[in-house]
Amino acid sequence: MPRLTVTHGGALSNLPLFLAIDAGLLAALGLAVEAPALAGFASTVERLRDGTASIGTTGFTQVLADADAADPLVAVAGSGLRGMAVLGGPGMTPADLAGAVVGTFADDPMQALLSDVLATRDPALRAEVRFMPSLDAAADALMGGSVSAITTVEPWIGRLRRQGATLLSDGTDVWGPDYPDTVLVTRRGMLRAAPDMVTAVIRAMLRAERMIGHDPLGALSLVAHRFPAFTLDELGAGLRGQPPRVDLRGIEHTITERWPTVRGMQRRQVAPPPSGLVDLCCLAAAADAEHGLCSSIP
Numbered sequence: 001m002p003r004l005t006v007t008h009g010g011a012l013s014n015l016p017l018f019l020a021i022d023a024g025l026l027a028a029l030g031l032a033v034e035a036p037a038l039a040g041f042a043s044t045v046e047r048l049r050d051g052t053a054s055i056g057t058t059g060f061t062q063v064l065a066d067a068d069a070a071d072p073l074v075a076v077a078g079s080g081l082r083g084m085a086v087l088g089g090p091g092m093t094p095a096d097l098a099g100a101v102v103g104t105f106a107d108d109p110m111q112a113l114l115s116d117v118l119a120t121r122d123p124a125l126r127a128e129v130r131f132m133p134s135l136d137a138a139a140d141a142l143m144g145g146s147v148s149a150i151t152t153v154e155p156w157i158g159r160l161r162r163q164g165a166t167l168l169s170d171g172t173d174v175w176g177p178d179y180p181d182t183v184l185v186t187r188r189g190m191l192r193a194a195p196d197m198v199t200a201v202i203r204a205m206l207r208a209e210r211m212i213g214h215d216p217l218g219a220l221s222l223v224a225h226r227f228p229a230f231t232l233d234e235l236g237a238g239l240r241g242q243p244p245r246v247d248l249r250g251i252e253h254t255i256t257e258r259w260p261t262v263r264g265m266q267r268r269q270v271a272p273p274p275s276g277l278v279d280l281c282c283l284a285a286a287a288d289a290e291h292g293l294c295s296s297i298p
Helices: 012-022 045-052 061-065 109-121 135-144 157-162 188-194 195-214 216-226 230-241 258-265 281-295
Strands: 005-008 032-034 057-058 073-081 082-090 100-106 127-133 151-155 166-169 182-187
Touching: 005 195, 005 281, 012 032, 012 057, 012 073, 012 151, 012 182, 012 216, 012 230, 032 057, 045 057, 045 151, 045 182, 057 061, 057 195, 061 073, 061 100, 061 109, 061 135, 061 216, 061 258, 073 188, 073 195, 073 281, 082 109, 100 135, 109 151, 109 166, 109 258, 127 182, 135 157, 157 166, 182 188, 182 258, 188 195, 195 281, 216 230
Parallel strands: 005 032, 005 057, 100 127, 100 151
Antiparallel strands: 057 182, 073 182, 082 151, 082 166
16 A cells, blocks of 8 residues: 655645545545644645655645745645635724734745735735744734734634634635635656556545535544634534635636735745646546546446
């Protein structure tokens, strides 16, 4: 049985991969998987960069941030849809972001969201960015008043809003109604060397998405140990705000359209993006295989 080390983030946008691991869906497709515990917010991409993980789920901006690498990351499927937000303290308005201290996460879709929200409101609008070490730390900083606003994801969004935080943007106002947060990525070298393994991971995630659709709370109960600070009701509410979407076809342009934003965040020249940052060939193969399997079941 081939062994595969996968990595992931900590938000609900990783749910299809969490479930593929915890429900044995990867094992059912012949993959022996190691999934090291998350050591910190940046550990996901660090494992992908140093080769200790072959494939994993991470923010879609990572394929843009690493585009100049010798063996760059490639987005091969989706994972979670929407479910990001800019939140402010009680009564805050978007105009109050001017000059405010805002907590966010480096090279992450949440940083790109903040950048695009500011630029859309007013190209001259600036905020003081403070990078956060974890989603929990960002929540504590907002509620404790050490920052005026933060970017965050589900299930933290729902909890903080119930505690009085104000929604300044949910991303749909700047990126449209359907945008990915987390995507499945691998190195281009891995994609070329082991496309069947990549396809198998995507098949497992497609099966996980079907499980979530059929029994959301049942699926969440299998992965609830990954969110020990949240109740099942909170996770269910978060899932409604950040549903799974493994099939990235039709919305992949929302990734490449963020190229100027990410290059600006890196203070690098905005040249045309290189080709191949999104490659959905294995996704298409996985979807075809799963469709054929489902069609054969009476």
